[in-house]
Amino acid sequence: MSGTPSWRSDKRTSSERGYNSRWRKARESYLKSHPLCVMCEEQNKIVVATVVNHIVPHKGDQSLFWDKSNWQAVCKLHHDSTIQRQEKQNIVVGCDESGFPLNPDHHWNK
Template sequence: MAARFPFLCTCGNVVPAGERCACQIARARARKARHDARRPNARARGYNRRWEAARRDYLDAFPFCRRCGNPATIVDHITPHRGDDRLFWDRSNWQPLCAPCHNRHKQREEHQQ
């Protein structure tokens, strides 16, 4: 097994292997805050009472995560709808996921596209 060594951050701090420098954490937090400030809220993106009812019905019909088989808590859009109402309400574009699969695996896949 190869040893992992500390690295030198661009700010000049020595950072232990596997950790992030405080300046990197602060930059990521600021970037995420800028993104959130420009993003419409959930209701404006279509996640309203109608969606909550459809989501509940879908999870009743498909209660297990498509990836790992654990209980599903999220109805995910397979192809991101990006505001397209037709794609948003297309049930063939939905899949049941548990929160860990949605937040880890699915988001990573979307960011690689």
């Protein structure tokens, strides 16, 4: 291990990690043009998005942090549960339209 802390355990303030006034303005603008949670929409639910999630975790990479094609609008519930679980366990949660799990390593897909 390199001795460098994980970007999630970084003790700097959120502003020091990039979540500053520039981010707040970009986030607000993105949510205005993407007002609904994409994960709820996949479940045919209409829920207001309150979080801009980085699809691929940026882990401190500023080019990935600011890449709008890597952003998605989600509700707090999905961000704090499903997305965090996927990141921590390195799995994909959910199923496709035929009911099969999206995770290619799931035993139903073997």
